[in-house]
Amino acid sequence: MTEKNTHFGTVSAVLRRWRGLLLPLVLIGVWQYTSGLSATHAYAFVPLQEVGHTLVLLIESGELWINFYGSLERTGVGLLLGIVVGIGLGLLMYYSRVVLLLVNPLYNAIRQVPLLGLTPLIGLWLGNGDEAKVFIIALAAFYPMVLNTYEGLRNVDNRFREVGHIYHFTRWQQFRLVLWPAALPGIVTGLLLAIPFAWITCIGSELLFNAGAGLGNLMMTAEASARMDIILICALVVTLLGVAMNYAVMRLGNYVLRWRGAAL
Incomplete structure (x- = not known):
């Protein structure tokens, strides 16, 4: 029972530490989903893979x-x-x-x-x-x-x-x-x-x-x-x-x- 409580305590501590990332990850998921709805959406909400590709090009240049x-x-x-x-x-x-x-x-x-x-x-x-x-x-x-x-x-x-x-x-x-x-x-x-x-x-x-x-x-x-x-x-x-x-x-x-x- 003690080990189980310790395990849950550790998981809870990790979740508390990283809970600030929850909303950004949700927003990133919504952004990526919206970008795939249509060509118009892809223009306003650029797909993440395209952003990553452009980032590499800008760094290399x-x-x-x-x-x-x-x-x-x-x-x-x-x-x-x-x-x-x-x-x-x-x-x-x-x-x-x-x-x-x-x-x-x-x-x-x-x-x-x-x-x-x-x-x-x-x-x-x-x-x-x-x-x-x-x-x-x-x-x-x-x-x-x-x-x-x-x-x-x-x-x-x-x-x-x-x-x-x-x-x-x-x-x-x-x-x-x-x-x-x-x-x-x-x-x-x-x-x-x-x-x-x-x-x-x-x-x-x-x-x-x-x-x-x-x-x-x-x-x-x-x-x-x-x-x-x-x-x-x-x-x-x-x-x-x-x-x-x-x-x-x-x-x-x-x-x-x-x-x-x-x-x-």
């Missing part, structure tokens, strides 16, 4: 790698700039009343405007090259990092602050040993928000600024030639990249915040 690295480099640079500047401004807003009064109204007003709605204006300023694309991506990462840094510091529990006062910490020690560790969960949350925003704006900017290598550019070319298989491959690659970066940040956050005893 190097076209996928060139556009993959173009988007990844662009997103990485923009994300890094947005994170650094966003955290810096969040710190300034917290520590300087003057900066808060001057910047906060403008920040809250501008972040209400959809980023891709600013694309024509940014294009007039910076052209349609990498500078404009990286700027839009950085702006997408900048917004959540400013907000989460500032709110993370502002909402630190007063009991933690009192500990610093009891030990007569200097301002730097108060920040390094009390405020920054307590604000880190909010900052990590900002990072998790910045990653999908960065990828959305990367692909959007590449679609609108159709110059240079990038997955968005490849999708535009595929749309012009009615290549649904290539569009699907690009969308899947972006999804996998976003998931991988999100997973890496979660692992890093769990390591840095291991003192909390709870996973993100």
Whole structure:
């Protein structure tokens, strides 16, 4: 009886671990079934074997790698700039009343405007090259990092602050040993928000600024030639990249915040 219970417990644990794949597998099955209903359905829902064949051709020709690295480099640079500047401004807003009064109204007003709605204006300023694309991506990462840094510091529990006062910490020690560790969960949350925003704006900017290598550019070319298989491959690659970066940040956050005893 014990062995039977152990077996069922093991199976149950495996099912719980992989249950997140259930819905994607169902959707893949529905997609493949729908693609075989008619020629019209096969155009809208490209058969998986055709997608696989096209993927092999794109890899062998190097076209996928060139556009993959173009988007990844662009997103990485923009994300890094947005994170650094966003955290810096969040710190300034917290520590300087003057900066808060001057910047906060403008920040809250501008972040209400959809980023891709600013694309024509940014294009007039910076052209349609990498500078404009990286700027839009950085702006997408900048917004959540400013907000989460500032709110993370502002909402630190007063009991933690009192500990610093009891030990007569200097301002730097108060920040390094009390405020920054307590604000880190909010900052990590900002990072998790910045990653999908960065990828959305990367692909959007590449679609609108159709110059240079990038997955968005490849999708535009595929749309012009009615290549649904290539569009699907690009969308899947972006999804996998976003998931991988999100997973890496979660692992890093769990390591840095291991003192909390709870996973993100």
